Amino acid sequence: MFGAKSFNTDDSRDPRLFERLARKIAASMTRPWTIMEVCGDQTQVLLEYNLFEILPPELTIAHGPGCPVASVPVQIFDRAINIAQDPGVIFCASAELLRIPGSVCDLLEVKACGADVRVVYSALDCINVARSNADKKVVFFNVGFETTMQNDALAVWQARRLGIANFFLLSYHAQIPTVCSKILSNQENVVNALLGPGQVASLTGFDEYEQLAQKQNVPVVITGFEPVDILEGIQKCVSMLEAGKVGVENQYKRGASRAGNPEARALINEVFEPCDRDWRGIGTVTNGGYRLKKAFENHDALKVFAPIICHPSEETGCISHLIWRGLARPTDCPAFGKSCKPDSPLGATMVSAEGTCAAYYKHRKETL
Ligand code: SF4
Numbered sequence: 001m002f003g004a005k006s007f008n009t010d011d012s013r014d015p016r017l018f019e020r021l022a023r024k025i026a027a028s029m030t031r032p033w034t035i036m037e038v039c040g041d042q043t044q045v046l047l048e049y050n051l052f053e054i055l056p057p058e059l060t061i062a063h064g065p066g067c068p069v070a071s072v073p074v075q076i077f078d079r080a081i082n083i084a085q086d087p088g089v090i091f092c093a094s095a096e097l098l099r100i101p102g103s104v105c106d107l108l109e110v111k112a113c114g115a116d117v118r119v120v121y122s123a124l125d126c127i128n129v130a131r132s133n134a135d136k137k138v139v140f141f142n143v144g145f146e147t148t149m150q151n152d153a154l155a156v157w158q159a160r161r162l163g164i165a166n167f168f169l170l171s172y173h174a175q176i177p178t179v180c181s182k183i184l185s186n187q188e189n190v191v192n193a194l195l196g197p198g199q200v201a202s203l204t205g206f207d208e209y210e211q212l213a214q215k216q217n218v219p220v221v222i223t224g225f226e227p228v229d230i231l232e233g234i235q236k237c238v239s240m241l242e243a244g245k246v247g248v249e250n251q252y253k254r255g256a257s258r259a260g261n262p263e264a265r266a267l268i269n270e271v272f273e274p275c276d277r278d279w280r281g282i283g284t285v286t287n288g289g290y291r292l293k294k295a296f297e298n299h300d301a302l303k304v305f306a307p308i309i310c311h312p313s314e315e316t317g318c319i320s321h322l323i324w325r326g327l328a329r330p331t332d333c334p335a336f337g338k339s340c341k342p343d344s345p346l347g348a349t350m351v352s353a354e355g356t357c358a359a360y361y362k363h364r365k366e367t368l
Pocket residue numbers: 317318319320323330333334335336337340341345346347348349350351357
């Protein structure tokens with residue numbers, strides 16, 4: 001058993017409701033199933049509210065690729081470090097990205113050695129930095145899913161409109177349904193259904209999830225982030241599995257709709273286009289990410305800065321790539337809580353706030 005959790009008593013966090021839903025899930029199951037939660041925030045909630053404890057033992061919850069930094073190849077962090085070391089560059093990123101290890105060091109160490117590395121909250125902040133530092137190249141580094149692309153797209157679009165030629169984007173954005181499709185088509189796959197990320201789907205809509213469901217012959221339930229959301233999402237998945245139904249259902253009706261956010265999608269589609277992307281542990285995913293379109297390539301750091309020869313090895317013993325494919329848990333990793341902790345991470349899933357290993361460490365370290 002893990003530590004007891006005190007709960008709010010509003011409906012969405014009422015433990016009596018959790019237990020009722022868990023009993024419904026158990027009563028509807030005629031065989032074991034494995035359901036993957038795609039989003040890192042959902043992983044956090046499952047652990048924070050000890051939902052594993054009340055779910056039936058025949059139901060396995062696998063953790064998915066919801067931590068974007070975990071999937072980014074180490075070469076991208078090496079590239080970021082290389083650009084940040086350029087004395088003509090002001091390099092900007094979130095505090096979290098500064099701590100992700102490259103092959104040799106991380107961006108915080110580069111900053112400590114004197115490089116102008118700054119923490120910012122969004123690409124739009126960098127537009128002002130670029131305007132105030134016309135003699136420098138200002139680079140914003142970001143990785144994420146469609147939800148984080150919106151601000152990046154707007155910043156690049158504004159930079160072109162305002163003629164801010166010294167602003168550059170170094171981005172490695174992932175297209176989640178494509179990556180999920182690759183995970184499900186792998187011969188090692190154990191996952192029968194997906195809890196889709198409600199936040200991402202509220203922007204993208206459901207079309208790509210519908211294609212994923214049909215292609216991989218699985219149920220997908222777009223799900224929110226409260227404990228009750230997650231239990232209802234699981235309940236819908238189980239009932240679709242038991243009925244042999246394939247397709248997309250929406251648990252997160254208060255936040256997501258089939259159409260998504262057309263204005264945000266139009267902006268993203270104006271600035272970015274799909275491209276093949278390398279993912280840690282599974283190799284190249286066709287259309288697994290996005291790059292800037294040709295019209296915006298003057299702001300593309302990957303094109304403007306010369307490539308470097310990257311260190312090919314990622315051999316740290318880190319099994320993040322198995323964790324976010326649902327094939328292992330952090331507690332299966334010999335380094336978990338020993339040589340790998342949030343203040344000394346060996347892999348990205350221990351650094352990122354959305355990372356599965358960091359979530360397990362936060363909520364289950366007392367069991368180590
Ligand atoms: S505990 Fe550390 S080394 Fe192990 S999988 Fe997680 S991030 Fe990687």
